[in-house]
Amino acid sequence: MASVQPPPAPLAPHRPSIAAALRFYSPAVSPRVSPSPAARSRRLAVAARAMPWPHVLTVAGSDSGAGAGIQADIKACAALGAYCSSVITAVTAQNTVGVQGVHAVPEEFVGEQLRSVLSDMSVDVVKTGMLPSAGIVKVLCESLRKFPVKALVVDPVMVSTSGDTLSGPSTLTTYRDELFPMADIVTPNVKEASKLLGDVSLQTISDMRSAAESIYKLGPKYVLVKGGDMPDSTDAIDVFFDGKEFIELRGLRIKTRNTHGTGCTLASCIAAELAKGASMLHAVEAAKKFVESALYHSKDLVIGNGPQGPFDHLFSLKSPLYKMGSLHKFNPDDLFLYAVTDSGMNKKWGRSIEDAVKAAIEGGATIVQLREKDAETREFLEAAKTCVEICRSSGVPLLINDRIDVALACNADGVHVGQSDMPAWEVRELLGPGKIIGVSCKTPAQAEQAWKDGADYIGCGGVFPTTTKANNPTLGFEGLRTVCFASKLPVVAIGGINARNAGSVMELGLPNLKGVAVVSALFDRECVATETRSLRSILMNACSRS
Ligand SMILES: Nc1ncnc2c1ncn2[C@@H]1O[C@H](COP(=O)(O)OP(=O)(O)O)[C@@H](O)[C@H]1O
Ligand SMILES: Cc1ncc(COP(=O)(O)O)c(N)n1
Numbered sequence: 001m002a003s004v005q006p007p008p009a010p011l012a013p014h015r016p017s018i019a020a021a022l023r024f025y026s027p028a029v030s031p032r033v034s035p036s037p038a039a040r041s042r043r044l045a046v047a048a049r050a051m052p053w054p055h056v057l058t059v060a061g062s063d064s065g066a067g068a069g070i071q072a073d074i075k076a077c078a079a080l081g082a083y084c085s086s087v088i089t090a091v092t093a094q095n096t097v098g099v100q101g102v103h104a105v106p107e108e109f110v111g112e113q114l115r116s117v118l119s120d121m122s123v124d125v126v127k128t129g130m131l132p133s134a135g136i137v138k139v140l141c142e143s144l145r146k147f148p149v150k151a152l153v154v155d156p157v158m159v160s161t162s163g164d165t166l167s168g169p170s171t172l173t174t175y176r177d178e179l180f181p182m183a184d185i186v187t188p189n190v191k192e193a194s195k196l197l198g199d200v201s202l203q204t205i206s207d208m209r210s211a212a213e214s215i216y217k218l219g220p221k222y223v224l225v226k227g228g229d230m231p232d233s234t235d236a237i238d239v240f241f242d243g244k245e246f247i248e249l250r251g252l253r254i255k256t257r258n259t260h261g262t263g264c265t266l267a268s269c270i271a272a273e274l275a276k277g278a279s280m281l282h283a284v285e286a287a288k289k290f291v292e293s294a295l296y297h298s299k300d301l302v303i304g305n306g307p308q309g310p311f312d313h314l315f316s317l318k319s320p321l322y323k324m325g326s327l328h329k330f331n332p333d334d335l336f337l338y339a340v341t342d343s344g345m346n347k348k349w350g351r352s353i354e355d356a357v358k359a360a361i362e363g364g365a366t367i368v369q370l371r372e373k374d375a376e377t378r379e380f381l382e383a384a385k386t387c388v389e390i391c392r393s394s395g396v397p398l399l400i401n402d403r404i405d406v407a408l409a410c411n412a413d414g415v416h417v418g419q420s421d422m423p424a425w426e427v428r429e430l431l432g433p434g435k436i437i438g439v440s441c442k443t444p445a446q447a448e449q450a451w452k453d454g455a456d457y458i459g460c461g462g463v464f465p466t467t468t469k470a471n472n473p474t475l476g477f478e479g480l481r482t483v484c485f486a487s488k489l490p491v492v493a494i495g496g497i498n499a500r501n502a503g504s505v506m507e508l509g510l511p512n513l514k515g516v517a518v519v520s521a522l523f524d525r526e527c528v529a530t531e532t533r534s535l536r537s538i539l540m541n542a543c544s545r546s
């Protein structure tokens with residue numbers, strides 16, 4: 001009988017196992033021999049040394065609206081490049097209107113979370129936010145004694161900006177007696193500082209100083225009294241105290257409704273900077289600058305219907321051009337001797353832009369502008385990068401004329417624009433609040449517009465006839481006087497100014513006139529340093545006379 005053979009089974013498609021695939025992609029991993037726990041932790045330790053990741057642990061409350069609390073802390077640390085673990089002390093039902101409910105986490109469970117993180121995860125800095133009960137403050141102090149960290153940042157959150165209570169009066173004593181003595185810095189806002197000191201009234205900067213001093217006596221190494229909620233203040237002023245000296249940290253007050261979470265963010269940024277190795281003052285300065293920039297970039301965002309919206313911590317992801325501001329806070333006195341380069345003149349005298357800038361700084365220039373109208377972009381950018389380094393190492397701000405792209409690419413301190421260049425408000429949008437913007441103005445109306453647009457200073461001229469700018473009407477002393485009197489911004493005089501006439505300009509003693517900007521008198525000469533030095537002494541003599 002002929003047997004009927006079954007058809008051959010189809011070949012199974014060849015699929016490598018997951019283990020095989022893993023072996024292929026990571027040949028160093030052997031699936032058979034797993035390393036001993038000791039070897040594993042040695043390997044981890046080596047890896048940790050090779051790639052340290054600054055680590056902040058926030059011990060705080062959850063904000064369901066995600067503008068403040070734990071959520072703000074995690075975003076702030078992420079924005080500054082630190083890892084942020086979180087121990088949750090309370091869950092709040094919260095939005096842009098206010099706090100609708102608070103549910104505290106049981107003390108034992110706060111303790112368990114602390115143990116989990118601190119026993120395993122090499123935390124650098126602990127930052128505290130909402131601690132809703134005295135028991136939770138005590139649990140935290142015990143954990144910190146058991147697992148010490150490099151620094152402790154205490155934001156004594158008591159009342160939300162919406163006015164809702166987040167931590168009652170029963171915690172005050174424990175804060176003062178147990179937590180503050182362990183803290184590196186304590187960062188109360190004015191309302192919290194007042195509560196901590198028995199409801200003293202805090203209305204002025206001098207009151208903030210006294211409060212900082214009194215809180216310092218409770219044991220922390222540094223105190224920052226925050227003035228974000230100070231009424232009637234055009235600047236956002238915080239007072240820093242290190243036990244000896246008071247420092248007033250002034251920032252722009254950004255006009256926005258989106259200030260929910262500023263306090264949490266500031267403290268987390270301080271913690272992140274400390275974790276990265278900064279000194280306390282630098283950490284506080286960087287944190288303040290970050291809050292200012294984030295508020296500025298979020299000022300028009302809308303989420304929710306209440307009076308206080310969140311802001312965007314990750315604004316730099318949206319504005320890839322944006323770089324954190326330079327180290328310079330604009331000081332109008334920097335306009336005193338303003339050196340403006342000119343590529344034609346440098347070529348004529350056979351020097352590079354870099355050498356011209358070095359020489360001007362050596363002679364005492366107080367600010368430098370690269371005005372390279374006909375340079376090739378690539379060559380100009382390279383020179384600008386070197387000039388940024390030269391200027392930064394001497395503490396002299398460097399501005400770029402007109403070329404916002406070059407200023408961004410070399411991270412210059414700012415830009416100077418003319419009336420036909422990009423409008424100053426657009427420049428501000430691109431550069432952010434940390435950079436210096438100057439605008440050339442010939443009339444009071446232009447000066448007013450520059451102020452409205454968010455410029456830092458104006459250049460006014462030509463005061464005398466000049467060869468560096470074609471078709472440039474001369475304003476004379478009268479024109480300069482009119483603009484200086486009308487301007488709300490500091491003014492630097494420009495146009496045909498040299499060793500012979502600079503003294504007479506400063507002797508006018510005009511309001512807002514901070515200095516002179518000079519091109520040919522410095523750079524169309526053989527020795528730039530000598531010319532700068534002699535112009536500086538002429539200006540100093542003129543100022544002492546006027
Ligand atoms: N509108 C604003 N513009 C710029 N900075 C602000 C503004 N509001 C608050 N700040 C800053 O934010 C930080 C947090 O301050 P503050 O709002 O007083 O704290 P809290 O949120 O605890 O009340 C401080 O550095 C303060 O100067
Ligand atoms: C959970 C929690 N923690 C802290 C704050 C303080 O917020 P602000 O920084 O606006 O005062 C808050 N509103 N909610």
Ligand SMILES: [Mg+2]
Nearest residue numbers: 161228262263
């Ligand atoms: Mg606030």
